[in-house]
Amino acid sequence: MSYFVYVIIFIFGLAIGSFMNALIYRLYNQKPIVGNVRSECPHCGHVLAWRDLIPILSFIMLIGRCRYCKKKISWQYPLVEITTAVLFVFAFSYLGFSSYSTNQLLKVLNYWVILFALLFIFVYDLKYFLVEDVVVIPVAILSLIVNIIIGGTIWKLLLAGAAAALFFLFQYLITKGRGIGLGDTRIGLFMGFALSWPNIIVAIFFAYSIGLVVSLFLLLTRKRKVGAQMPFGPFLTMGTFIALFWADSIIKWYFNICKLS
Numbered sequence: 001m002s003y004f005v006y007v008i009i010f011i012f013g014l015a016i017g018s019f020m021n022a023l024i025y026r027l028y029n030q031k032p033i034v035g036n037v038r039s040e041c042p043h044c045g046h047v048l049a050w051r052d053l054i055p056i057l058s059f060i061m062l063i064g065r066c067r068y069c070k071k072k073i074s075w076q077y078p079l080v081e082i083t084t085a086v087l088f089v090f091a092f093s094y095l096g097f098s099s100y101s102t103n104q105l106l107k108v109l110n111y112w113v114i115l116f117a118l119l120f121i122f123v124y125d126l127k128y129f130l131v132e133d134v135v136v137i138p139v140a141i142l143s144l145i146v147n148i149i150i151g152g153t154i155w156k157l158l159l160a161g162a163a164a165a166l167f168f169l170f171q172y173l174i175t176k177g178r179g180i181g182l183g184d185t186r187i188g189l190f191m192g193f194a195l196s197w198p199n200i201i202v203a204i205f206f207a208y209s210i211g212l213v214v215s216l217f218l219l220l221t222r223k224r225k226v227g228a229q230m231p232f233g234p235f236l237t238m239g240t241f242i243a244l245f246w247a248d249s250i251i252k253w254y255f256n257i258c259k260l261s
């Protein structure tokens, strides 16, 4: 595969990342997402021109400040753009695309949609402590459908979605919503439909492990008090990300260890 394709995908990823930034801003501020909407500076409200909206380049040329009010542009903007682009290229090279087939194309698109949703959930929950169902539910249904089309086992997909959602719901009920939010049950559904069974277990295992390590670190460095609210979505998305690419090898490795001992 020529490098040219990767460059095109990278630029496409930057554009999608730029769209994600706009989506995050507009959903939270309850502004229209489609139709004749112009992007504006969150500080001064000045309508932005095309030259202010080029992914990465505008941020560099403006040295991270709004052209009109000179207030700082959040690092979120270039970071989300670059991360989306890198994830898209990574997924494409991971899945491989030596010759054209509809199945392979669907697989790549499915991975891109899942990665988009993961990054969106990560940023949105970290920033606002909220899970946006407008994104999570359609993406959950979409990945269920695509996974069935490309040959996934229906009962395994449904089992994974139901198991994860019920697992989080159970936790929500016993902690009375202090640990985990109801929104996380919808993320669980999405994770299950994206990963299927048994890969969902790998995702949940890593989500809790990373969550535990980060919580301990924040407590020990006194960045956060005991019992302070912490969004769980970012950990769920990290666990899902690991499982999406490495669950099969992790499961194989785990059972080999069991056989040896």
Ligand SMILES: [Zn+2]
Pocket (backbone or CB within 6 Å): 041, 042, 043, 044, 045, 046, 066, 067, 068, 069, 070, 071
């Ligand atoms: Zn401004």
